[in-house]
Amino acid sequence: MPAGQSEKTSWENEIFIETPYIRNIENRAMMYLEAGFPVHLSGPSGTGKTSLALNIAKNMGRPVTLIHGNEDFSTTDLVGGNVGYRRKKVIDDYINYVHSITESLQQQWLDGRITTACRNGHILIYDEFTRSRAEVNNILLSILEEKTLSLPSFQNEGQDLKVHPQFKAIFTSNPVEYAGIHKAQVALSDRLITLELDDFDFDSEVAITAAKSGLDTEVAERIVRVMRMFRETCGYPVVASVRTSIKIARVMSVHHLSPVSGEQTFGQVCIDILLSLIPGVSGREREKLVGLVEGIVDSCFQH
Numbered sequence: 001m002p003a004g005q006s007e008k009t010s011w012e013n014e015i016f017i018e019t020p021y022i023r024n025i026e027n028r029a030m031m032y033l034e035a036g037f038p039v040h041l042s043g044p045s046g047t048g049k050t051s052l053a054l055n056i057a058k059n060m061g062r063p064v065t066l067i068h069g070n071e072d073f074s075t076t077d078l079v080g081g082n083v084g085y086r087r088k089k090v091i092d093d094y095i096n097y098v099h100s101i102t103e104s105l106q107q108q109w110l111d112g113r114i115t116t117a118c119r120n121g122h123i124l125i126y127d128e129f130t131r132s133r134a135e136v137n138n139i140l141l142s143i144l145e146e147k148t149l150s151l152p153s154f155q156n157e158g159q160d161l162k163v164h165p166q167f168k169a170i171f172t173s174n175p176v177e178y179a180g181i182h183k184a185q186v187a188l189s190d191r192l193i194t195l196e197l198d199d200f201d202f203d204s205e206v207a208i209t210a211a212k213s214g215l216d217t218e219v220a221e222r223i224v225r226v227m228r229m230f231r232e233t234c235g236y237p238v239v240a241s242v243r244t245s246i247k248i249a250r251v252m253s254v255h256h257l258s259p260v261s262g263e264q265t266f267g268q269v270c271i272d273i274l275l276s277l278i279p280g281v282s283g284r285e286r287e288k289l290v291g292l293v294e295g296i297v298d299s300c301f302q303h
C-alpha cells in the first residue's frame with residue numbers, strides 16, 4: 001500500500017444508493033449532527049439505518065467507531081478497564097557500592113471503544129443500542145450532555161475526560177416489539193434527535209436491489225413487486241424488507257436464472273426465501289402460502 005494511504009474497511013467500499021427519499025433523511029441527519037446533536041435512526045429491520053449511518057460518517061470524513069449493541073455488554077466493555085498490572089523495575093547503580101532495585105506494580109488501562117471515540121473525536125455509530133441494557137448505556141448521558149466521560153480514578157487521576165470537540169454520535173434501533181430489544185431510557189432519548197425510518201419507497205428499493213445484485217432495473221423492479229405483494233397479502237406480520245429482495249436478486253444473478261414465469265428454479269427460490277419470513281408454518285397453511293407465491297411470481301413475470 002502506498003505510504004500515507006490507509007486501508008479502507010469493507011463498508012467504505014460498499015455501494016451506497018442515494019435517491020431523493022434517502023438523500024432527504026441523510027440531509028436532515030447531517031444538519032442535526034453538524035449542529036452538535038446526536039442522531040437516532042429508528043425503524044424496522046432492513047430500512048437502511050446502518051448503511052445510512054455509515055455513509056453519513058463517510059461523508060463527514062472522520063474516523064468511525066462502530067459498536068453493535070449487546071445484552072451482555074458491561075460498562076467496562078464500552079468505557080474500558082484495567083487489563084492487569086505492569087511491573088516497573090528501577091535499578092540504581094549511581095554510587096558503585098550501593099545497588100538498589102525498586103520494583104512497583106502499575107495498573108494497566110485499556111480504553112474501551114466509547115472512550116477511544118470520545119478521546120479522538122471519532123464518529124460513534126452505536127448500532128442497535130437498545131440491545132444493550134439501559135444501565136450500561138447510562139454512561140452516554142454525561143458524554144452527550146456535559147461532554148465529559150468519567151473514568152475510574154486510577155486511569156485519569158480523578159479528572160473527567162473532556163470529550164473531543166469533533167466527537168459525534170449516531171444511534172440506530174429496531175422497534176421495541178422485536179426480541180431482545182430494551183426500551184431506551186427517557187433521559188437518553190431526550191438527548192437524541194430521532195428520525196423514524198420506514199420501508200423504502202419503491203424507487204429506492206429497486207435501485208438498491210439492482211445495485212446489490214447487478215441485475216437490470218427492470219428485473220429488480222419485478223422482484224421488488226413480488227416481495228411487496230407477498231408482504232401485503234400473506235396475512236402474517238412479516239418483516240420483508242429490501243434485504244429480502246436483495247437475497248432473491250443475488251441468487252438469480254449468481255445462477256443466471258431467467259426471470260420468466262414458469263422458470264421452476266426461480267419460482268422455488270422465491271418460495272424458499274419468502275416462506276423463510278414465516279418460520280414454523282407447515283401442512284395446509286404452507287401449501288396455501290406456496291400457492292400464493294406461485295401466483296404472485298406468475299403475475300409479476302408474465303412477459
Ligand SMILES: Nc1ncnc2c1ncn2[C@@H]1O[C@H](COP(=O)(O)OP(=O)(O)OP(=O)(O)O)[C@@H](O)[C@H]1O
Pocket residue numbers: 015016017018022043044045046047048049050051052172173174208211212242243246
Ligand atoms: N442506500 C443504500 N444503498 C445501498 N444499499 C443499501 C442502502 N440502504 C440499505 N442497503 C442495503 O439494504 C440492506 C439492509 O440495510 P441495513 O442493514 O442498513 O438496514 P438496517 O435498517 O440497519 O437493518 P437492521 O435493523 O436489520 O440492522 C443491506 O444489505 C444494505 O446493504
